[in-house]
Every structure is written in C-alpha cells, then in structure tokens.
Amino acid sequence: MSERQQPVIGIVQRTRKSPFFEATRHWGAKAYTVYNHMLMPLYYDTPQADYWKLITGVTLWDVAVERQVEISGPDAFHLVEYLTPRDLSRCQVGQCKYIPLTAEDGGLVNDPVLLRLGEAHFWLSLADSDVLLWAKGLALGLGLNVTITEPDVSPLAVQGPKAQLVMAALFGAWVEKLGFFRFRETELAGIPLVVARSGWSKQGGFELYLRDSRYGEQLWDMIMAAGQAYDIAPAAPSGIERIESGLLSYGNDMTLAHNPFEVGLGAYCDLDKTADFIGRATLRRIKAEGVRRQLVGLELAGPERAGNEQHWPLYYQEVPSGAVTSATYSPRLQKNIALAIVTTERAKPGPPLTVDTPEGLVAATVVPLPFIDPSNK
Amino acid sequence: MSERQQPVIGIVQRTRKSPFFEATRHWGAKAYTVYNHMLMPLYYDTPQADYWKLITGVTLWDVAVERQVEISGPDAFHLVEYLTPRDLSRCQVGQCKYIPLTAEDGGLVNDPVLLRLGEAHFWLSLADSDVLLWAKGLALGLGLNVTITEPDVSPLAVQGPKAQLVMAALFGAWVEKLGFFRFRETELAGIPLVVARSGWSKQGGFELYLRDSRYGEQLWDMIMAAGQAYDIAPAAPSGIERIESGLLSYGNDMTLAHNPFEVGLGAYCDLDKTADFIGRATLRRIKAEGVRRQLVGLELAGPERAGNEQHWPLYYQEVPSGAVTSATYSPRLQKNIALAIVTTERAKPGPPLTVDTPEGLVAATVVPLPFIDPSNK
Numbered sequence: 001m002s003e004r005q006q007p008v009i010g011i012v013q014r015t016r017k018s019p020f021f022e023a024t025r026h027w028g029a030k031a032y033t034v035y036n037h038m039l040m041p042l043y044y045d046t047p048q049a050d051y052w053k054l055i056t057g058v059t060l061w062d063v064a065v066e067r068q069v070e071i072s073g074p075d076a077f078h079l080v081e082y083l084t085p086r087d088l089s090r091c092q093v094g095q096c097k098y099i100p101l102t103a104e105d106g107g108l109v110n111d112p113v114l115l116r117l118g119e120a121h122f123w124l125s126l127a128d129s130d131v132l133l134w135a136k137g138l139a140l141g142l143g144l145n146v147t148i149t150e151p152d153v154s155p156l157a158v159q160g161p162k163a164q165l166v167m168a169a170l171f172g173a174w175v176e177k178l179g180f181f182r183f184r185e186t187e188l189a190g191i192p193l194v195v196a197r198s199g200w201s202k203q204g205g206f207e208l209y210l211r212d213s214r215y216g217e218q219l220w221d222m223i224m225a226a227g228q229a230y231d232i233a234p235a236a237p238s239g240i241e242r243i244e245s246g247l248l249s250y251g252n253d254m255t256l257a258h259n260p261f262e263v264g265l266g267a268y269c270d271l272d273k274t275a276d277f278i279g280r281a282t283l284r285r286i287k288a289e290g291v292r293r294q295l296v297g298l299e300l301a302g303p304e305r306a307g308n309e310q311h312w313p314l315y316y317q318e319v320p321s322g323a324v325t326s327a328t329y330s331p332r333l334q335k336n337i338a339l340a341i342v343t344t345e346r347a348k349p350g351p352p353l354t355v356d357t358p359e360g361l362v363a364a365t366v367v368p369l370p371f372i373d374p375s376n377k
Numbered sequence: 378m379s380e381r382q383q384p385v386i387g388i389v390q391r392t393r394k395s396p397f398f399e400a401t402r403h404w405g406a407k408a409y410t411v412y413n414h415m416l417m418p419l420y421y422d423t424p425q426a427d428y429w430k431l432i433t434g435v436t437l438w439d440v441a442v443e444r445q446v447e448i449s450g451p452d453a454f455h456l457v458e459y460l461t462p463r464d465l466s467r468c469q470v471g472q473c474k475y476i477p478l479t480a481e482d483g484g485l486v487n488d489p490v491l492l493r494l495g496e497a498h499f500w501l502s503l504a505d506s507d508v509l510l511w512a513k514g515l516a517l518g519l520g521l522n523v524t525i526t527e528p529d530v531s532p533l534a535v536q537g538p539k540a541q542l543v544m545a546a547l548f549g550a551w552v553e554k555l556g557f558f559r560f561r562e563t564e565l566a567g568i569p570l571v572v573a574r575s576g577w578s579k580q581g582g583f584e585l586y587l588r589d590s591r592y593g594e595q596l597w598d599m600i601m602a603a604g605q606a607y608d609i610a611p612a613a614p615s616g617i618e619r620i621e622s623g624l625l626s627y628g629n630d631m632t633l634a635h636n637p638f639e640v641g642l643g644a645y646c647d648l649d650k651t652a653d654f655i656g657r658a659t660l661r662r663i664k665a666e667g668v669r670r671q672l673v674g675l676e677l678a679g680p681e682r683a684g685n686e687q688h689w690p691l692y693y694q695e696v697p698s699g700a701v702t703s704a705t706y707s708p709r710l711q712k713n714i715a716l717a718i719v720t721t722e723r724a725k726p727g728p729p730l731t732v733d734t735p736e737g738l739v740a741a742t743v744v745p746l747p748f749i750d751p752s753n754k
Contacts, residue, residue, distance in 0.1 A: 004402060007406060007409050009384055009385065009409065009410065010410040010419040011686045012503065012629065013685060013687055013688060013702060014628030014629045015628075017686075029383055032384050033386065033387040042387040062641075109510065128391065129510065133486065134510035134513070136480060136514070137510065137518065139519015140480075140481055140512040140514075141515045141519040141520075143515070225686070230428075239389070250391075252391045308389075309389060309390065309394075310390055326390060362622055
C-alpha cells in the first residue's frame with residue numbers, strides 16, 4: 001500500500017476543529033486523523049523525527065480530541081462507579097484514574113482517564129467513542145439525577161524528558177511537585193486550566209485542559225514561547241513510542257468486542273468492589289473460566305517495515321491464531337515490534353508465529369511487554 | 378486556507394476499512410473522511426466532476442460508513458418507537474423510514490433511516506454518531522428485553538438518473554417496481570443483500586446493504602461491470618448535490634445542540650403519537666413557544682467560491698445572527714449557495730445578511746429550500 005499515493009483528508013464542518021487547529025496548520029502538521037469527530041494532527045516532520053524529539057526533548061501535542069464527558073449532580077459518583085469495574089471508593093478530589101468502561105458482556109466501551117474535580121463532579125477524558133451517548137442513555141434509562149455534558153474543555157499535552165522544565169517556566173515551582181496522576185485547577189495569564197501530570201507516553205509530562213476555547217492560540221503560543229529555550233517541537237501522540245511502552249490504543253488494540261482480561265487490563269478490574277457496575281457477572285465468569293485470546297508483544301523478523309493500516313492475520317503452523325493490532329519499527333530497539341491478540345496457547349514465548357503482512361509472510365516471536373520500560377532507563 | 382497544502386489522512390487500524398476499501402483505492406479515491414470510525418471516500422475525479430456524473434448518469438458510492446444498529450427481541454419495537462418522535466405504528470415490514478432520534482432536551486442524537494426487517498427486527502442506518510452506545514445504554518438502564526448489535530452489513534449506493542438501468546441489468550424487472558423507501562431481502566450470485574430504493578441524493582437510486590463483508594470486492598466489481606454500458610463512475614455522497622437538494626448532514630447542519638424544529642424536521646415529529654418517546658415534554662414546549670433559530674437557504678454574492686471547512690459567522694447590520702453550516706458553489710444554478718442556521722427574525726427573505734468567510738465579508742440573502750427541486754426537472 002505504501003507505493004500508492006496517500007489520499008488527502010477532507011476538511012469539512014462535520015469534522016470538528018480543536019481550538020489549536022489553526023496553530024497546528026500554521027506549525028505545519030502534515031497528516032491528520034479524526035478522533036471523537038474532531039481532527040487530530042498525526043505528525044509534523046516525519047513520525048520518526050517527531051518520535052526522537054519526544055524521546056530526547058520536549059514536544060507539544062494537540063490532544064483536544066480527548067473530549068471530556070462531564071458528570072455532575074447527586075447521582076454522579078454512583079454513575080461513575082457504575083460505568084467501570086475499577087474501585088473508585090478511595091478516589092480523591094484532584095486525582096486522575098485510568099478507568100476501563102465495560103458493557104454488560106464485558107466488552108470495552110472506552111478507556112478514559114477519570115478526573116475527580118469535586119465530590120460530585122467528574123470528567124471522563126475519552127478515547128475514541130461517544131461515551132456522552134452511552135452515559136446519557138444509561139442515566140435516562142436508570143432515572144439518575146445527574147447532568148451529563150461535553151464541556152468546552154480541550155487538552156494539550158507537553159511530553160518528554162524536558163517537559164517539567166517548560167512547565168516550571170510557565171507555572172512555577174508547584175508544578176514540579178505535582179504527583180503522577182494528580183491535577184490542579186489553575187490559570188495562566190487569566191486562561192482557565194486544569195493541569196495534570198499525565199499523558200499518553202512514558203516519557204514524562206503534563207496535560208493542560210484548556211477550559212475556554214477562545215484562548216486556544218494564545219495558550220499554544222505561550223507554551224511554544226516558554227519551550228523555545230528547550231527546543232520544544234510540535235508533535236502528536238507517537239504510535240512508535242506508545243507501542244514500545246506497551247500503551248494500548250482504543251480502536252486499534254481493543255474494541256467493544258474485547259474484554260479487559262483479554263487485553264491486559266485485568267489489574268483495573270476490582271470485581272468484588274462494593275459499588276455496582278456494568279458487566280460484573282460476565283467479567284466474573286470470564287475471570288473464572290480464563291480467556292481464549294490475549295494481547296501480547298511480538299518481535300517481527302526482517303528489515304525495517306512500515307506500520308499496519310489494518311489487522312495483519314497471524315498463524316501458527318498455518319492455523320489461524322490471531323492478528324497484529326499495532327505494528328511499528330522501534331528506532332531504539334532497531335527491531336520491528338507489534339502488539340497482537342493471539343489465542344491463549346500462543347500467548348507465551350515459544351516457537352515462531354507467521355504474520356501475513358502486505359509485503360509477505362514474516363516470522364514473529366512473542367516477547368514480554370512493555371518492549372521498553374522507562375523505569376529501566 | 379485553500380493556499381495551504383492539504384494534509385494527508387493517516388490510515389491506521391483504528392479507522393476501520395469498509396469491505397469496499399481496496400476497491401475505492403484501486404479506483405483512485407483521492408480524498409477520504411472518517412465517519413462512524415470508518416474511512417469514507419469523498420471524491421475520485423474532482424468534487425465537481427463527480428457531481429456531474431451523478432446528475433447526468435450513474436455513480437457507485439461506498440457508504441459502508443452508514444453502519445447499522447440492529448435491534449431485535451421482544452422489546453425491539455418498543456425501543457425503536459422510544460428512540461424517535463416519529464410515529465411508527467404503521468411502519469410495515471419492508472419499509473424504510475427517516476427517523477430523527479432525540480435526547481431528553483430535544484437535541485438530535487442522529488438521523489438514521491429505519492429498515493423494518495421483521496415485526497421485531499430493525500436496522501438503524503446511521504449518520505455519524507455512536508447510536509449503538511446510546512441504544513445499548515438506554516436498553517440496559519430500562520431493563521428491556523432486546524439484542525442490540527452492529528451486524529456485518531455494509532451499504533453501497535447506486536445513484537443517478539441511470540441507476541435504475543444498472544439495477545435492472547443486475548436484478549431484473551422487480552427492482553424497477555420497488556417503491557421509494559421500500560426494500561427487499563435478496564441475493565446476487567449468492568451474495569446476501571438488502572436492496573432499497575433510497576440514497577442520500579435527489580437524483581434517484583438504490584442502496585445495496587451487503588450482509589457478508591467477504592463479498593465486498595466481488596459485489597463492487599459486479600456493479601461496475603453491469604454499469605459499464607451506462608458509463609458508471611465511482612463517486613461519493615456529493616456535498617454539492619445534497620446542498621442544492623436541501624438534504625441535511627448530521628454533524629454539519631445539525632448536532633446534539635439542535636432540535637428537529639430548528640432544522641426543518643418538524644414534519645417527522647408526531648408529538649401526540651401513542652407510543653412513549655424521549656424528549657416529548659421538551660419538544661412540546663419548544664413547539665408551543667416557537668424556536669429562536671432556524672435552518673434556511675442562502676444565496677451568497679460574488680464569484681465561485683470554495684465550500685466551508687468550519688462555520689462561517691453571519692451578521693445582520695453587525696449583529697451576530699447565526700452561522701453558515703454548509704456552503705458550496707452550485708454548478709447548475711451558477712451561484713454560491715449555503716445552508717445556515719439563523720435567528721428566527723432573519724429566517725425569511727429580507728434585507729441582505731453578511732457572511733464572514735475566510736476570504737472576507739460576503740452579502741447573502743435568504744431563499745426558499747430546496748435550491749433545486751428534482752420534481753420540477
């Protein structure tokens with residue numbers, strides 16, 4: 001497919017624009033995708049050049065597509081607990097939690113980060129599906145006393161080993177002391193923000209939730225100006241880095257057709273938590289019976305190859321045994337690596353599997369995740 | 378914005394591929410968008426050249442992005458009635474119905490076409506939002522006895538004045554007698570299909586709902602072969618034709634923030650229907666009080682101009698009075714036309730309004746919809 005001319009993206013009103021869209025065009029985003037009905041930049045230089053800037057320095061990402069579902073009102077906490085198998089009974093105001101959302105059959109509806117802004121005031125910072133409709137439908141059907149909206153909130157991410165330096169220059173010393181997955185409501189030159197130590201990379205960094213879209217370009221420019229001393233570059237969530245780090249992408253590595261135990265999210269399922277939640281009976285059964293397929297890491301043989309546009313079928317001795325969900329060349333490992341969902345009997349290191357790529361059959365072996373552990377740096 | 382290089386679209390696993398995707402690449406689709414998490418071709422030649430092929434001949438569209446929500450089971454009819462203000466009490470098996478879906482506040486969740494396949498077996502052929510989650514959330518909350526899935530169903534559209542000739546060559550005489558918004562379950566060389574006289578243009582035509590994605594390329598090729606005698610061309614839903622014809626696009630001209638009465642869909646709201654439905658109380662109040670803004674047609678002055686990538690704000694004597702939602706040049710009218718949502722006092726023909734386009738201010742006048750009525754041809 002790589003020989004074919006890459007098609008352009010149609011930019012129409014329906015594909016919403018983030019408050020940073022004009023800035024991303026100005027800074028030269030070369031490719032976009034659509035995520036939560038909104039355009040998201042994918043890369044500015046090349047995906048690999050952008051990756052090295054993330055690994056070695058600091059990058060600024062427009063992740064406004066992480067739309068928020070705001071849940072408030074007397075039944076807000078009850079609804080949020082009901083949405084996820086994760087136990088939230090000790091979740092504090094000012095805390096973020098990664099919470100897989102499950103359906104009745106255990107399938108994954110989304111895997112947002114929860115922010116608790118108040119005792120009865122939550123944001124779900126979404127992956128790519130309309131959780132707004134899911135939550136509204138549930139609340140209406142259950143007759144809950146909640147207000148559910150998509151507020152005017154648009155995150156930016158500052159990611160990379162030098163992110164803290166840029167953030168300290170902007171916000172002062174307190175931001176350096178902010179704990180992982182903790183946030184603070186604050187402002188910058190009057191621009192209302194939530195600042196969290198979080199982000200979809202393992203290179204360290206922060207997310208800035210802009211609470212008034214009119215200030216998009218001003219905020220972008222302020223971060224770029226403060227980052228100049230650290231050679232900050234525009235970039236985007238890196239498909240390379242996140243696979244190396246074993247971070248899953250909803251829609252790529254898991255969907256409504258997968259349950260948390262199949263994709264390595266069992267640690268976020270507190271099946272005996274006190275609060276009721278959707279899918280408890282099914283997830284208990286799945287946990288007891290064991291899963292039939294599992295997400296694993298793979299190393300693929302051969303020279304550097306392009307990432308996958310679709311699933312690549314996977315075989316063990318010509319028996320269909322799963323599919324590659326996300327593949328990339330790892331510049332740090334100098335190997336082709338991938339996430340794959342395979343039948344349980346193939347989920348451990350063992351004899352090589354065969355992957356059917358557009359360029360032909362390739363040998364692959366199962367390896368532990370993550371491919372690169374940042375704590376070993 | 379037109380001076381800037383148009384960015385490419387990132388093709389990743391997350392953006393799903395229709396069963397016709399390889400065919401659309403092979404036939405030279407130059408631009409894509411993402412709709413219901415799936416890639417959709419936008420044009421092959423130029424948007425205007427594709428438009429003329431639709432107006433004068435016959436075109437084949439990959440509209441697999443019109444994903445189906447299948448609702449079946451004892452409470453299926455109850456749920457479908459509950460989703461829409463439209464009265465479905467006389468909807469027959471084999472019939473299609475355009476049914477706006479509303480939320481409790483009257484806002485539009487989606488505007489699918491309903492297909493009744495059996496007394497308790499329905500498809501909602503969707504515009505761009507996750508109605509699967511909306512319907513599942515409601516059913517779970519209400520404790521309904523229904524099964525709700527996204528089946529393996531992928532529509533193609535054959536549209537244009539010569540569509541019937543191509544369809545008769547493929548299916549025989551019965552298809553010529555199929556009434557508007559009627560469908561039949563059938564097959565073609567063993568490929569399971571639903572064939573409906575429907576489609577998102579006013580040029581006449583059919584939709585073929587492929588019920589087994591393995592046959593995507595075979596079906597595409599069969600239609601292309603049968604259409605060769607009629608000079609069939611690959612194309613896509615035409616932004617030009619649908620604006621000329623006054624067809625609304627969910628996400629462009631209406632969203633969850635708009636109610637049916639604001640966007641001219643009042644005729645589909647049977648507020649006194651027997652079955653209960655979501656939003657009745659609010660919609661009754663809105664109807665009684667009258668709306669504060671309304672969708673209208675506009676003619677814009679000046680030479681041929683490009684369509685809009687975003688809303689264009691609209692003023693009356695410098696007072697903000699709404700926004701253009703969809704703009705195009707009409708090759709048949711040789712005028713710039715647009716759909717806009719304006720304050721009610723500006724919703725009738727009157728003194729000119731001013732539209733703030735990226736190329737500067739342009740005078741606009743309100744005109745009746747549709748711009749072109751195919752029954753007057």
